[in-house]
Amino acid sequence: MATNWVPASVIENRPLTDRHFALIFDAELMPFKAGQFARLQIEAMDDDGELKKFANPYSLINAPGEMPAEVYFNIVPGGKVSNGLAALEPGDTFEIAQPCVGFFVLSQVPDVKTLWMMSTGTGVGPFLSMLKTDEAWERFEKIVLVHAVPYAKEFCYSDLINRFVEEHPEQFQFIPVVSREEHDGALKGRIPALIENGEIEERAGLSINKYDSHVMLCGNSGMLKDTKAILKERGMERHLNHKPGHVSAEQYW
Numbered sequence: 001m002a003t004n005w006v007p008a009s010v011i012e013n014r015p016l017t018d019r020h021f022a023l024i025f026d027a028e029l030m031p032f033k034a035g036q037f038a039r040l041q042i043e044a045m046d047d048d049g050e051l052k053k054f055a056n057p058y059s060l061i062n063a064p065g066e067m068p069a070e071v072y073f074n075i076v077p078g079g080k081v082s083n084g085l086a087a088l089e090p091g092d093t094f095e096i097a098q099p100c101v102g103f104f105v106l107s108q109v110p111d112v113k114t115l116w117m118m119s120t121g122t123g124v125g126p127f128l129s130m131l132k133t134d135e136a137w138e139r140f141e142k143i144v145l146v147h148a149v150p151y152a153k154e155f156c157y158s159d160l161i162n163r164f165v166e167e168h169p170e171q172f173q174f175i176p177v178v179s180r181e182e183h184d185g186a187l188k189g190r191i192p193a194l195i196e197n198g199e200i201e202e203r204a205g206l207s208i209n210k211y212d213s214h215v216m217l218c219g220n221s222g223m224l225k226d227t228k229a230i231l232k233e234r235g236m237e238r239h240l241n242h243k244p245g246h247v248s249a250e251q252y253w
């Protein structure tokens with residue numbers, strides 16, 4: 001099936017750190033579910049100096065029905081699309097594939113007491129969209145968002161996350177994790193190790209178990225692989241439509 005590319009117009013491309021951006025744009029988006037992604041396409045020179053189109057998937061962090069649209073991305077050294085996106089200025093255009101796609105959505109998560117959202121870097125994006133929906137707050141008694149970054153300055157969406165904390169103080173907890181420096185209030189290290197040594201559960205005052213929990217993982221392959229292995233030791237299996245489990249994952253790279 002041919003990809004349906006629709007034009008997108010940049011409203012703002014806000015630098016959040018020296019390599020992270022909030023790309024805010026207008027486009028005629030078809031209805032989508034929080035957590036889904038779309039391919040973004042830019043024009044850039046290929047290695048032979050020819051202008052070509054390059055595309056990669058990016059999660060929307062705006063909620064369904066919320067406009068303008070927003071993508072949270074980081075520059076990957078030498079990467080065509082991320083560098084192309086970083087160079088966009090207000091008024092510039094790019095293309096977005098429609099409809100948005102993907103199964104990393106709340107409707108795919110079974111009913112449980114505690115929903116754990118665990119992310120590295122820009123992988124927090126789909127969770128921000130989900131947390132903007134009523135479904136998240138109506139379905140789960142407890143929601144814990146764990147976000148791991150190398151340096152604390154990369155907690156780029158603290159204001160929004162603090163708003164969730166203020167609006168849902170009994171239901172929602174945010175656990176920041178920093179790997180490469182000490183940071184007040186954050187756990188130090190990597191998510192898999194902090195599950196294994198119990199620090200994440202101790203901070204949340206909740207346990208991660210196959211009886212009342214579902215874990216959603218989003219981010220780099222190392223975190224996903226190691227976390228899945230630790231959860232498997234607890235009898236927590238990958239969730240499939242035909243075989244309900246306890247772990248869902250979206251791998252960015």
Ligand SMILES: Cc1cc2nc3c(=O)[nH]c(=O)nc-3n(C[C@H](O)[C@H](O)[C@H](O)COP(=O)(O)OP(=O)(O)OC[C@H]3O[C@@H](n4cnc5c(N)ncnc54)[C@H](O)[C@@H]3O)c2cc1C
Nearest residue numbers: 037056057058059072073074076079080081082122252253
């Ligand atoms: C479903 C899905 C959703 C995604 N959503 C987002 C998103 O919301 N925000 C976002 O920033 N990225 C997201 N990504 C990653 C994104 O699609 C690109 O892979 C990334 O931006 C690099 O693209 P590029 O063309 O610049 O580099 P490429 O030439 O495509 O990649 C160069 C190399 O960098 C690796 N790489 C990819 N991403 C990273 C990274 N973040 N850090 C370090 N190395 C990386 C790739 O594995 C590859 O080896 C998502 C990926 C998937 C599969």
